[in-house]
Amino acid sequence: MVYSVIAAISSVLGLVFILKGPSLSFYIVCIALLLLLCMHVKSIRINGLIAVSFFSLYAGIGTLAEARHVSVYSGDETVIDATIHSLVYVDGDSLSMKVKSIQHEMIQVHGFIESEAQQAFLRTLAPGDLCRIEGKLRSPRSPTNFYQFNYKTFLYEQNIHWIMTPNLSSLTCKSSSSGFYNKIQAFRSQQIKQIVEQAEESSAGIIVALVFGERMFVEKDVLRAYQSLGVIHLLAVSGLHVGLVVSVLFFILLRSGITRERALELLCISLPIYMIIAGGAPSVVRASFMTIVVLLFLRFKQTVPPLISITAVFLLYLALKPFALFQLGFQLSFLTSFVLILSAPIIMNRYSHNIARLAAVTTLAQLASLPLILLSFYRFSLLSLLLNLIYIPFISFVVLPLAFLGVLCSLILPSNINLPFLLLEMTVPPVHEWLVRLDGFSLFTVLTGKPNAVALFGSILLFTASILLWEAGKRGWWKLLICGLLWIVISQWAGPFLKKEAVVTMLDVGQGDSFIIELPRRREVYVIDAGGTLHFSNEKWRERSSTYDVGRDVVVDYLRAKGIRKVDTLILTHGHMDHIGGAFALADEVPIKKLLYSAGTVEGEFEQALLRELYKKGTKIHFVSKGDAWRAQSSRFIVLSPSGDEQDLNNRSIVLFAEIEGVRLLFTGDLEEEGERVLIQTFPDLQADILKVGHHGSKTSTTEAFITQVQPNMGLISAGRNNRFNHPHPEVTERLFDHNIQVIRTDLEGAVQLHLYQEKMKIIFSSYKKAEQQD
Incomplete structure (x- = not known):
């Protein structure tokens, strides 16, 4: 062992x-x-x-x-002949799929669908189809924000070096039945399409997830609830599914008159096919190959210890796919399996009741996976153990068998008389609705932030010691377990309050603004603007089930990674979408104590809806204007504009002067030339060390007179890459350089942190700048 x-x-x-x-x-x-x-x-x-x-x-x-692990392409190629190697995922006006070129290199394809007819054509494509794709190859981008998911590394670990943006109007494809693998993939794709069309949306997603290993059709709020409540593993095809399939097939084969030996041989041959149908995720590969090993030993009337079996599969998997080691699914699948296999004899001998055994298995699995979960999601649910005790039997003995039966029935029966699907439509939606509501109670979620080395290593030691004491039958094991949980929570929560420096972060939110200010010892946290994504089309066919929200996917993710559980003050400089669009998602996910909004008439419908929503959530709303000021310990903040009667919305932006740790900062929103002129006339002694350049570096802002008076040492520009407004304008950047002002731009350097302490400043860039310099 x-x-x-x-x-x-x-x-x-x-x-x-x-x-x-x-x-x-x-x-x-x-x-x-x-x-x-x-x-x-x-x-x-x-x-x-x-x-x-x-x-x-x-x-x-x-x-x-x-x-x-190298590419055969240079990036200059414009035409690729390739075979579709994955599901063709069409979501509104977006296309996503993987293709394998004739040079045997995998390429990720992301495309924008231009018409409804084009969308209909793409929905007919299936794995195995041969396509000629015209377009541009680009290297995946490194993360531009701190703690952001590294999509470039994710693709690299799958040996994918390029993303192709296709010209879909010139895409040509033809069906191909060559290759056993392609035939199975095409069958899988067809069955998924059929289920999505036949079953109700509320139940189709979980059927596809449990039978075919694809979660993309699960409703997004339901998927988030499964994830945040710690029951996401129930949607992964694993040993339970493999065991059910093998048991049913073995019973059928024996009843058909086939000998036991031949039945075992047929099962060994069939399981690789099932692996492909079930999506080939690490959990299903692990379970399938472990089952094959056991079946082979049974065939020759031998026994194999489970630990030997899983170790052999683990080593073989890594020998064939070494980079799988760094994938979260692989880590969780094998780590929990190793722990449970090592502990299984003790569980079986010590507990006689099935509920007690289930509780022990669930607790061990939760403990083993918790450090990995916190490294990826920065939080855990206090309800996770209880929900697993409820949901494991529900999924295992109700939903999973009905899903399999429903898929089999769908091969011969229309959907309106497919009894298993009808039963799922009656049982699944209420359960999911309850789960989503439960996810809304933040009281049960412990946000730790990304664990530091001390918290992580200490908790692993305490959890391991707790498990060893439990295995030895010692009574005090639960005390170490509680100590492990308290250690990781307290060490994470206490860390920021021990830091004497302030941190100002300019996030990369594309064409928009969002700044996070953490005062020393994190006494208060301010968010200045929350970014926003502009949507230009209302056509029904273009609507996507999965949409990018900069507030949720950038601002909230950053706050969670930092372990920030509430925002003391949200400052929305003015009502344009690229500044307030992400505030809805921010308010949904993070409690906001106070909102500062620019004085004047609130005219926009989105602005009004946002203010109503914040008011309903208990946020105190203050309309501020020139002269409003406050102090927070040694830091001071002064609102220099607006007066409230400005006609132009940009010039109605809140202009905030902040002095933090002796460093002067000036945040100007989208202030333009007229607003700047009024500002320097009203405050002729106004100077700042750091200037948030107005209106993303627009030509109509940051005039010579304004820069001459303010005399900043650094200019921060938040702008989107290759944006259609050509921000920042070359004249503005040249003007800043002429004044020897250090310019930091999100479109070139990604997010940046300014660590301020006793009039000194340390600049930390995201990994994006380092990666771009290396490239």
Whole structure:
């Protein structure tokens, strides 16, 4: 048993060392291996030999994988002949699919659909179709914000180096039945389309997720609820599904007169086909291959310990796909499986009641996965354990069997008499509605932020010690468990309050503005504008089920990663969509104590709706104008504009002067030339160290007279890449450079943090700037 664990850990170390280099995760795994070796001193020589052998073997595998991880394309190609290699996902006016070129390289395709007829044509495409695609290749972009999901790395780990933006009007495809894999994928695609068309939207998503391993059709609010409440794993195809399929097929084969030996052989042949149909995720591959190993041993009347089986599958998987090690699905699937297999004998012997066993399994799985969950999602639900105890039986014994039966019935029956689908339509929507409502109670969600090394390592040690004490039958195991939870929460929550510096962050929200101010010791948190995405079309066919919201996907994500649980003051400079559009999502996800809004008539419908929504949520609303001011400890804030009678909305922007840790900052919203002229006339002594350049660097802002008086050392420009307004204007940037002002632009450098302390400033850029410099 120990040999298997040492081999698995050593292989992980070898891959991490080669593919990622020494890191926190590398050293944590190193310490785990050393502790394991020290626990078995008598056989330390053999254990050491196994560790060195597997480390060296997988270091070699990693080196070979890295050498092969290159593209055959230069990026200048405009025509690609390729085979569709995934589901063709059409969502409103957007297209997404993976294709495999004739040079055997995978390419991610993202396209914009121009017409309803084009959309209808794309819906007819299926995996295996041969296509000639004209378009542009571009390298995936590195994250432009702190803590942002690294889509470039995600694609790289799948050996995808390019994203193609196709000219869909010239796309030509033809059906192809060549290749066994393509035939299975085409069948899978057809069945998914049929279910989505036949079943009600409220139940179709979970049917497709449970049977075919695709979550993209699950309603977005339901999917978020599953994720945040800690039950998302129930939508993943795993051992439960494989066990159900194998059991039913084995029963049918035996009843058909086939011998036990032949039935086992047929099951071994059938499971790889099922893996493809079920989506080929790490959890289904793990469960399928473990089942194949067990079936083969049964065929020859032998037994195999589960730990040996999972270790063999783990090592084989990593040998074939080394980069899978860094995928969250792979990590969660194998980590929880290892823990449960090691603990299974104790659970079975110690607990006789099924509910007690389920509680023990669920608790162990939650503990094992919690550090990984916090690293990715920054929070956990206090209801997770209870919900798992309720939802595991519901999904396992009600929804899953009905989903499988419904899919089988859909092959021969119309949807209006498909009894399993009808039963699912009666049971699933109320349960999902309850789940979504439960997700709305933030009281049960513990937001930790991204764990620091101390919190992460300490909690892992305490959780491990708790599990070991439980396995040994000691009574105090639960005390260490509680200590582990308290450690990670307290160490995360206390960290910001020990920091004496203030942090000002300019987020990259595209063509818009959003700034986060954290005062020293995080006494208060201010958000100045929340960005926003402009939508220009109301055509029904263009509507997407999954839309990008800069407030939710950038601002809220950043606040969560920082562990910020509330916003003390939201300052919306004026009513344009690129400044207030993300505020709805922000208000939905984060409590906002106070809103500062520019004085004057609120004319826009969106503005009015937003103010009503904030008022309903208990936010205190203040309309501010020139002269309003406040202090927060040693920091001071003064509203310099508007007066409230400005006719132009841009010139009605809140202009905020802030002095934080002795550093003077001037936030100007979308103030234009006329507003700047009034400002410097009203405040002839106005100066600032840092200027938030007005109106994204528009030609109509940041005049010579304004810069000459304010005399900033740094100019911050928030603008979208290749935006249609040509912001910032070359004349503005040239003017800033002429005054020796350091210019930081989100379109070129991504997000930036300014750490302020005792009149000194430290600038930290997101990984985007470093990546662009390397490229």
